[in-house]
Amino acid sequence: xxxxxxKRKFDEHEDGLEGKVVSPTxxxxxxxxxxxxxxxxxxxxxxxxxxxxxxxxSLQKTVLINNMLRRIQEELKQEGSLRPMFVTxxxxxxxxxxxxxxxxxxxxxxxxxxxxxTDFVSTMPLESCLTPASLLEDDTFCTSPTVQHDGPxxxxxxxxxxxxxxxxxxxxxxxxxxxxxxxxxxxxxxTAADDxxxxxxxxxxxxxxxxxxxxxxxxxxMDSLPGxxxxxxxxxxxxxxxxxxxxxxxxxxxxxxxxxxxSATGAASKMAPVSADELLKTLxxxxxxxxxxNQPFKMDLTELDHxxxxxxxx
Amino acid sequence: FTGAxxxxxxxxxxxxxxxxxxxxxxxxxxxxxxxxxxxxxLLATGDKGGRVVIFQQEQENKxxxxxxxxxxxxxxxxxxxxxxxxxKSLEIEEKINKIRWLPQKNAAQFLLSTNDKTIKLWKISxxxxxxxxxxxxxxxxxxxxxxxxxxxRVPVFRPMDLMVEASPxxxxxxxxxxxxxxxxxxxxxxxxxxxxxLRINLWHLEITDxxxxxxxxxxxxxxxxxxxxxxxxxxxxxxxxxxxxxSKGTIRLCDMRASALCDRHSKLFEEPEDPSNRSFFSEIxxxxxxxxxxxxxxxxxxxDYLSVKIWDLNMENRxxxxxxxxxxxxxxxxxxxxxxCIFDKFECCWNGLDRQVHIVMTGSYNxxxxxxxxxxxxxxxxxxxxxxxxxxxxLKPRKVCxxxxxxxxxxxxxxxxxxxxxxxxxxxPKENIIAVATTNNLYIFQDKMN
Numbered sequence: 001x002x003x004x005x006x007k008r009k010f011d012e013h014e015d016g017l018e019g020k021v022v023s024p025t026x027x028x029x030x031x032x033x034x035x036x037x038x039x040x041x042x043x044x045x046x047x048x049x050x051x052x053x054x055x056x057x058s059l060q061k062t063v064l065i066n067n068m069l070r071r072i073q074e075e076l077k078q079e080g081s082l083r084p085m086f087v088t089x090x091x092x093x094x095x096x097x098x099x100x101x102x103x104x105x106x107x108x109x110x111x112x113x114x115x116x117x118t119d120f121v122s123t124m125p126l127e128s129c130l131t132p133a134s135l136l137e138d139d140t141f142c143t144s145p146t147v148q149h150d151g152p153x154x155x156x157x158x159x160x161x162x163x164x165x166x167x168x169x170x171x172x173x174x175x176x177x178x179x180x181x182x183x184x185x186x187x188x189x190x191t192a193a194d195d196x197x198x199x200x201x202x203x204x205x206x207x208x209x210x211x212x213x214x215x216x217x218x219x220x221x222m223d224s225l226p227g228x229x230x231x232x233x234x235x236x237x238x239x240x241x242x243x244x245x246x247x248x249x250x251x252x253x254x255x256x257x258x259x260x261x262x263s264a265t266g267a268a269s270k271m272a273p274v275s276a277d278e279l280l281k282t283l284x285x286x287x288x289x290x291x292x293x294n295q296p297f298k299m300d301l302t303e304l305d306h307x308x309x310x311x312x313x314x
Numbered sequence: 315f316t317g318a319x320x321x322x323x324x325x326x327x328x329x330x331x332x333x334x335x336x337x338x339x340x341x342x343x344x345x346x347x348x349x350x351x352x353x354x355x356l357l358a359t360g361d362k363g364g365r366v367v368i369f370q371q372e373q374e375n376k377x378x379x380x381x382x383x384x385x386x387x388x389x390x391x392x393x394x395x396x397x398x399x400x401x402k403s404l405e406i407e408e409k410i411n412k413i414r415w416l417p418q419k420n421a422a423q424f425l426l427s428t429n430d431k432t433i434k435l436w437k438i439s440x441x442x443x444x445x446x447x448x449x450x451x452x453x454x455x456x457x458x459x460x461x462x463x464x465x466x467r468v469p470v471f472r473p474m475d476l477m478v479e480a481s482p483x484x485x486x487x488x489x490x491x492x493x494x495x496x497x498x499x500x501x502x503x504x505x506x507x508x509x510x511x512l513r514i515n516l517w518h519l520e521i522t523d524x525x526x527x528x529x530x531x532x533x534x535x536x537x538x539x540x541x542x543x544x545x546x547x548x549x550x551x552x553x554x555x556x557x558x559x560x561s562k563g564t565i566r567l568c569d570m571r572a573s574a575l576c577d578r579h580s581k582l583f584e585e586p587e588d589p590s591n592r593s594f595f596s597e598i599x600x601x602x603x604x605x606x607x608x609x610x611x612x613x614x615x616x617x618d619y620l621s622v623k624i625w626d627l628n629m630e631n632r633x634x635x636x637x638x639x640x641x642x643x644x645x646x647x648x649x650x651x652x653x654x655c656i657f658d659k660f661e662c663c664w665n666g667l668d669r670q671v672h673i674v675m676t677g678s679y680n681x682x683x684x685x686x687x688x689x690x691x692x693x694x695x696x697x698x699x700x701x702x703x704x705x706x707x708x709l710k711p712r713k714v715c716x717x718x719x720x721x722x723x724x725x726x727x728x729x730x731x732x733x734x735x736x737x738x739x740x741x742x743p744k745e746n747i748i749a750v751a752t753t754n755n756l757y758i759f760q761d762k763m764n
Contacts, residue, residue: 036594036648037594039648040594040648040651043651043652047654054404054405055404055405055406055407056402056404056430056493058493058657059492059493059511059512059542060511060542060544060561060601060657061654061657063539063540063541063542063561064561064597064598064601064657066540067540067597068594068597068598071594071597072594312648312649312652313646313648313649
């Protein structure tokens with residue numbers, strides 16, 4: 001006797017990015033959750049910087065988008081704090097290579113911990129952070145200093161390895177390269193520095209090249225934003241962003257490079273329009289095609305359409 | 315719906331539609347606010363071009379007992395002009411954000427209209443007589459040659475064609491750094507408040523050169539800004555009480571007697587988040603777009619993106635009633651975020667002073683608007699469209715099909731037109747007449763009278 005089976009129905013309203021938020025606990029759905037989050041992040045950035053300049057942008061809208069970006073960033077930081085465990089292990093030390101393989105499954109185990117989008121407080125039990133003992137050799141455990149913006153303080157997993165020396169020297173390098181910051185930038189820089197100390201990763205070395213460029217970009221950005229609002233929230237955010245974890249390693253910072261302000265009127269003429277292609281570049285790490293950052297990203301028109309469909313869920 | 319006769323639902327019929335017929339909408343014609351005056355005889359609209367149009371209801375014709383008076387244009391004037399802020403190099407929009415009527419004290423009517431930065435008090439008065447028979451002037455105004463004057467006469471008033479004049483009596487300017495979203499006249503009829511994203515000011519109607527700041531939520535460091543004021547209203551009876559709502563879904567009730575600066579609320583109304591409905595967009599959809607006290611002042615109603623909530627002023631921890639306006643949009647929030655619709659600010663309104671009727675109304679997309687009967691807990695969706703414009707024909711209820719098989723006459727979520735939004739609705743203070751604004755048209759519906 002055959003068992004009664006319920007016919008599965010394809011719910012066409014829940015394809016792609018729409019539908020309920022996918023919990024990152026389910027394996028393949030974690031990818032779509034991450035993709036959704038990344039898409040929302042990119043859309044939010046585009047909204048902040050592509051506004052028509054004639055009238056003042058709505059403060060309410062700006063604040064809500066900023067909050068969205070901050071929330072996503074917080075989440076990424078939480079996740080990013082898990083990654084260095086396997087990232088640092090990939091540094092060229094042979095004894096660690098075995099441990100690298102061990103660390104990887106440990107990481108995916110961690111990745112399956114529930115991370116609800118608005119669950120800011122880390123509920124990660126520390127004992128679940130399995131660490132090969134050799135990684136702890138040169139360890140300097142640190143506690144994360146209170147982050148300057150709204151996010152609550154989160155205790156990092158003990159496996160967090162601080163490559164403090166190389167990082168702080170990198171930071172010094174940056175400060176030498178940058179011009180004297182304005183007060184807002186100084187605040188942002190402090191925030192960024194705090195974050196970096198809490199979440200080092202190999203990407204920081206990677207980032208030091210990108211950093212001076214984006215710092216200058218930031219000062220240009222501050223000039224080009226409509227002077228009204230005193231909101232440096234968005235620019236402060238941008239600084240945090242560039243010192244973030246490896247998820248952003250592949251972002252081509254030329255997207256955020258704006259031409260210096262030449263006239264007093266509005267900012268749109270100075271905004272580099274973020275086209276769909278540039279948007280897709282940031283998503284490149286998530287596509288099946290291996291893409292080297294900073295190389296021109298060529299794609300079929302049909303593939304482009306397909307990805308855009310997935311993004312807007314229509 | 316419980317009608318005045320008891321037990322009968324209100325049946326809404328099309329009455330009139332005002333505005334251009336063609337689909338090509340001129341941006342200046344986009345209606346941005348709708349408001350009945352205290353008697354309901356006048357209906358004012360403001361638009362994006364800074365104009366105010368006032369309609370007046372015809373006196374009821376005894377012979378035409380089956381319909382109430384029609385609304386016809388009474389006065390049109392340019393309330394606000396676009397301005398340029400030279401300091402910030404930005405335009406200040408002339409769009410009228412809100413209109414509020416003052417109660418009538420004499421023959422003239424007064425209203426407050428505001429754009430993003432400036433509030434104006436307008437006097438609308440009628441002139442139907444003019445003086446004639448001057449000694450030194452001809453009728454056309456030319457001076458007469460004094461030598462031809464042989465007799466003296468007293469000028470008299472003679473009737474003339476009705477002329478309605480609007481003149482700005484007060485201009486309340488330079489008090490708001492951010493965009494004004496609300497104005498509300500106090501029950502003392504002498505003062506009013508104006509609220510922008512971060513501050514609320516108290517004005518006296520007679521004094522234009524200063525105002526008192528009563529709420530200021532601007533943080534010392536703007537980078538710490540995470541919440542803005544979205545709406546504010548005075549209590550209908552208590553002249554020292556007002557509420558303001560925020561982008562985080564909270565409402566604060568403040569008492570001006572407590573301190574000069576009401577930064578500490580007397581009550582904080584907030585509903586805890588439903589964990590099963592959490593998403594990236596939870597905060598954005600919780601942002602309150604409108605707050606309105608009930609006529610008694612015992613309740614207040616708030617509108618957020620997906621729902622209407624009724625709060626009892628005595629209970630802060632949750633609303634007493636919640637009505638879902640368009641829950642089927644919950645699964646579309648990402649697209650609605652991308653096309654900015656998620657930031658649309660829908661208003662809501664209570665029914666008029668009919669004690670038998672307890673209905674709240676709000677707008678939605680596709681030119682749909684919704685009504686919720688608080689007594690029967692039934693709701694209805696109606697459409698404002700020129701296709702339904704046969705007077706005295708009852709409007710057909712609409713239904714949106716959220717998922718699954720679409721029934722006949724239902725509309726699927728994916729075919730909704732998100733450009734056709736009803737943000738502004740108003741209910742006549744005394745009768746069952748409603749004004750519903752689509753993008754550039756104003757619809758008037760009334761209940762079917764027997």
